Amino acid sequence: MRETLPAGGDGTAFSDLVEPYRHELQVHCYRILGSVQDAEDVLQETLLAAWRGFDGYEGRASLRTWLYRIATNRCLNALRDGARRPREQVAYPAEVPMPEPSRRPAEPSWLEPYPDVLLDQIADHRPGPEARYELRESVSLAFLIALQQLPPRQRAVLVLRDVLGFRAAEVAAILDVTENAVTSALNRARGALAAVLPGPDRDSVPLPDSPQERRMVDEFTRAFESGDVDAVVALLTSDAWLTMPPLPLAYQGVADIRNFLATVALTGGRQYHLIPTRANGQPAFGCYLRDPRTPILHAHGVFVLTLAGERIAALTRFTDNSLLARFGLPLSLRAGEDR
Template structure:
């Protein structure tokens, strides 16, 4: 059996009685591999499933690891090819997702996608496990930029192989020769796929003249989040619209409906999301390096607030360029958020601090 060397230790067997050695070998890469799978697949659950397949395949194939490449490169090769297999399989078999039940008729969208997006939000608390090991705030910021919803949406529009090449080369920094080896292809094929992928993304991602999002938890970001929370919970459509860029988007995965511009979003908020008969409470969290909220609808007959999905803000400077509303309440669990909240009442009947 081929021996595996851990830093500062002699070569050891990674299987059998040395299963703990294998765990220690791969554990430092577990979270970054999950994020890699998430970037390519767009689903947290699918990414976790493929991660487990990757680790099992690595365990079974450890005998064939000859240490010509690093452990990290070897694991990324397995994970990337498992992701491509999963995408080929899902192309033949539709995603099984619970249908979103519409409460009211939705206004005509600005645009309809041909297929619904199964993109799911990624909790920032998991990203922290990667960013904490990187030097400097710039590196931490780049990790979050590479899982921003805008980048993820653009990635999902690429063919699977181009998607994998772009992530491996431009996000993770592998050399063309390494990527060619991972995908069992040539360096010329990798270079060609990367050129096409970059060209496609240039048409859909914000241009270089777009103001950058404020740093996470910066005073500027906190100010925008506080203003949005006050306006949203008060049902103040005009105040929310005033915070939007002229070309802002509102989307609701997995519904294939997109609303662009202040007028379209204003109409949607006034007639659907913030109509007079309903008010919501927002519980702050973070997703994909961006401000996010668990949404809860107030029940006027009881002190209970019911979960109503997750809302993610995409910022540019001190403005909001995108509102992304995920309606699947099961996503809240990954953010440590409950399915319902209870509102305490003061003696005069007014609400006070909510309890989870």
């Protein structure tokens, strides 16, 4: 049945209709674009286009599917345009030489962390039988990084089919292509992801806020805040990654990460304070660097931990301090203050 606005359909009535889908649409745009800010911009474009075109909505698809059609195509248009905002790059002290990276990282420079508080606001639209990924897996940094390597249309098809569980016919209508084209794109996307992304291993990842996860978070916090390089390294898997988007630097393995921590991040008695939060379904922190001359602690990006069993498989520090505001965190603290 076609959903209709009340007589005289005003903006408030329209908002009441689309509000239940706002947060899931934003996450959808984020998966395809990799940037929270870009996703919010496209979401606003989507809602404006839906408002302007609501009289043309014929009800042949559900309102939710119709909104996904607009959002997906707006995302593809944004990717086609290729415009990306320049990301702030943290300036390390000139006297500290940067070690040679292990390799150039796979992370796109525009990748941003997604606050879990926004995930908590998604209405419970259970995905269809085609869905292969749970919500937490489908916003994890590993999945987002792998997804960003796909061509835009393959990216959209995989998200619509394997994350959201839309049927092939629905995806074909959303993208205005044939079902055969959808099937072909999905097979290529699955093959590309399988080559770079391990299959879901739900048993090895601690559940959010479980005793195991809290223990790992506490151990990392103590080690990093005390500047204990050995203790931090002891928490890592042997093939762990340390990356710092958008900086084109990546360090893999215990030796390279130890060297970076000892010669850059924790050198010269640098001290940090970590405020716990969550991003992408993973433990995260607002990171603050102590100023040795004042009682002020200055923002130093957002840390996200990727856990694997009893170890940390990846340390990702997003260097753009403006990201802290999305987590409700300040740009500076006074010593002893914990927001």
